[in-house]
Amino acid sequence: MKKKRITLKDIAKEFNVSIATVSKALNDSYEISNRTKSMIQEYAKELQYKSNQSPFTYEKQKNTKTIGVIIPNMLNHFFTKVFVGIEKIVTEKGYNLITCISNESRDKEVTAMELLKNSNLDGVILSMAEETQVKKDFTHFQNTINQGVPIIMIDRVTNEIECDKVIVNDEEGAFNAANYFIKTGCQNIAIVSNIHLLSVGKLRLEGYKRALVEANFPIDDNLILKVDEFNDIDTLLKILLDSKKVDAILCLEEDSAISTLKMVLYKGYKVPEDISIIGFTNGVLPRHVTPAITTVSQHSTYLGEAAAKILIDKIENENIETSYTTKVIKTNLIERDSTKRL
Amino acid sequence: MKKKRITLKDIAKEFNVSIATVSKALNDSYEISNRTKSMIQEYAKELQYKSNQSPFTYEKQKNTKTIGVIIPNMLNHFFTKVFVGIEKIVTEKGYNLITCISNESRDKEVTAMELLKNSNLDGVILSMAEETQVKKDFTHFQNTINQGVPIIMIDRVTNEIECDKVIVNDEEGAFNAANYFIKTGCQNIAIVSNIHLLSVGKLRLEGYKRALVEANFPIDDNLILKVDEFNDIDTLLKILLDSKKVDAILCLEEDSAISTLKMVLYKGYKVPEDISIIGFTNGVLPRHVTPAITTVSQHSTYLGEAAAKILIDKIENENIETSYTTKVIKTNLIERDSTKRL
Secondary structure, eight states: OOOOOOHHHHHHHHHTTOHHHHHHHHHTTTTTTHHHHHHHHHHHHHHTTOOOOOOTTOOOOOOOEEOOOOSSSSOHHHHHHHHHHHHHHHHHOOOEEEEEOOOOOHHHHHHHHHHTTTTTTTTEEEOOOOHHHHTTOOOOHHHHHHTTTOOOESSSOTTTSSSSSEEEEEHHHHHHHHHHHHHHTTTSSSESSSSTTTTHHHHHHHHHHHHHHHHTTOOOOOGGGETTSSHHHHHHHHHHHSSSSSSSSEEEHHHHHHHHHHHHHTTOOOTTTTTTEESSSSOOOHHSSSSSSEEEEEOOHHHHHHHHHHHHHHSOOSSSOOHHHHHHHHEEOOOTTTTTTO | OOOOOOHHHHHHHTTOOOOOHHHHHTTTTSSHHHHHHHHHHHHHHHOOOOTTTTTTTTOOOOOEEEEEEESSOOOOOHHHHHHHHHHHHHTTTOEEEEEEEEEHHHHHHHHHHHHHHHHHHHHTOOOHHHHHHHHHHHHHHHHHHHTOEEEESSEEEETTSSSSEEEEOOHHHHHHHHHHHHHHHHHSSEEEEEETTTHHHHHHHHHHHHHHTTOOOOOOGGEEEOOOOOHHHHHHHHHHHHHHOOSSSEEEEEHHHHHHHHHHHHTOTTTTOOOOOEEEEEHHHHHHSSSSOOOEEEEEEHHHHHHHHOOOOOOOSSSSSSOOOOEEEEEEOOOOOTSSSO
16 A cells, blocks of 8 residues: 555544644644644644645745746636736746636635745735635735745735735726716616625725715615625526616626626616616626627736736845835726717 | 856757757757757756756655646636636545646746646646647657656647547537538538647548538638638638638637627628538637527536546556556537527
């Protein structure tokens, strides 16, 4: 029989705790009780657990010319476009890229970070998993930074970690979209969010509300649709359209915009004559459906380029003092056929 | 000034050769002359070139529970769906995934393979870059296999490397599509290929020709459009539609199917009454455009799952004798509104 290398997962199983807890214990995190820590550390030592890059011995090599990327998923057009921007700059500057997908799971993100550090990388570009944003547990990022590996966060960020950040002006993007509805005569403006757990989803909802308040429109909670894994967008939309008067719908990302368009047309409404629709994320779909959907463009490729530039600049020009940049990318509204003309 | 680590690229620049040549020289490849090899090896030694994982000293650790993936690009819906299938199985089996994108470049693929081996991975799932298929230089794959790291090739494969493979029955897929045109009364069937340099593109063209030959239709080279970086699909389509009678067009992947539909409609033809269209790759776009495009589905997610299963099985069950599997995934035709009914 082959001797299997013991993994974080094996240890987690042994103690009936999560992989993240094991990782934290081995990282000597303050969040874990001393008793648990010493138990797990002792066990790991005994079974000769070897982290791919043990946090105790991690020594950063400089200029390996490798950059790691962790993104939440690969089917999201926003992230694939961000990735194209990163790729472009990284290639131009002679760096290599190595990528892990967290699939919105914090445990996977923790493992990905370990795997990437294994490649002795110079820095990490990161958009965090939904679960990480919900649990607000950012230890694995802080540890990485403490080990001397710079991180730049994109799109989904937290104030709890000091690092470089590139974000989209989400609040303003949603404000402008809702305002566009108001200016073109819409009065009953609904919003569909399947990302209300994310920082960006919260900011977009705020922007929508601000536009309504500034126009002296009431905020009607029945017009705010929060879609999650426990309910279905089509069902919620049907209930909304059957129960409320709606003449505009703001969708907070691409897929929900497509679903909304299909449902509105299916229910016999004309777009934009009866109901106007605006979506977020300027992928290929909103451009190719009929009618083409007016979209808040987040300039995702440009965002990726900006993040890669800031990170490489940090890697190549070490300063005595540390300063962090937060770059905010403006959005703009691409007018197509799903909204009335101004 | 910091001392920079010397890279393959630096060495390549010094000798005015490609990164691949340097890699081959350091790998002691038979393809490189002894003189060049010793020159490059000496230089590398002198400047203390340290491969992330030097090929001379590479020792595979077993069961690190990490699998590497190299795919040609991230914007292609086929590969993102394959990736989702890989992800699913890999997660189920408790493995981690680390990904590199070759961007269709052989040099990037060589570097990616080095980077991945750095993570002491158990195996690699690979769809090769277009440039690798054109140059027919597979040394980096053979070296990896020789070092004891199993590779499974998906979709784009070569007979020159003995390893596990999962492929799509591309010839049959195109045959069935062309045959469907013939059965619905089409007589002047064109084909649009922007992947004629890839093995899969060649097989699909063969399937198209076989269907025509079996129906006693002539093969007209003017109906075979080969699109590449030196010409533009819209221009070629315009010339085709203006100069030839066409009542069906088979498009060998998703983007060209969308472009073809748009151009045919723009030229005032009705789809499918005047011209029928079939595309390859069952992504979201063909489903959502108007009219929805009839598509050859390659079951890409299933393909990814199959590849991950075969590789993990190989990793976990080492045999005394080595045998290689080639799994062929059947295609099927998803009938939508861009073709006449049978």
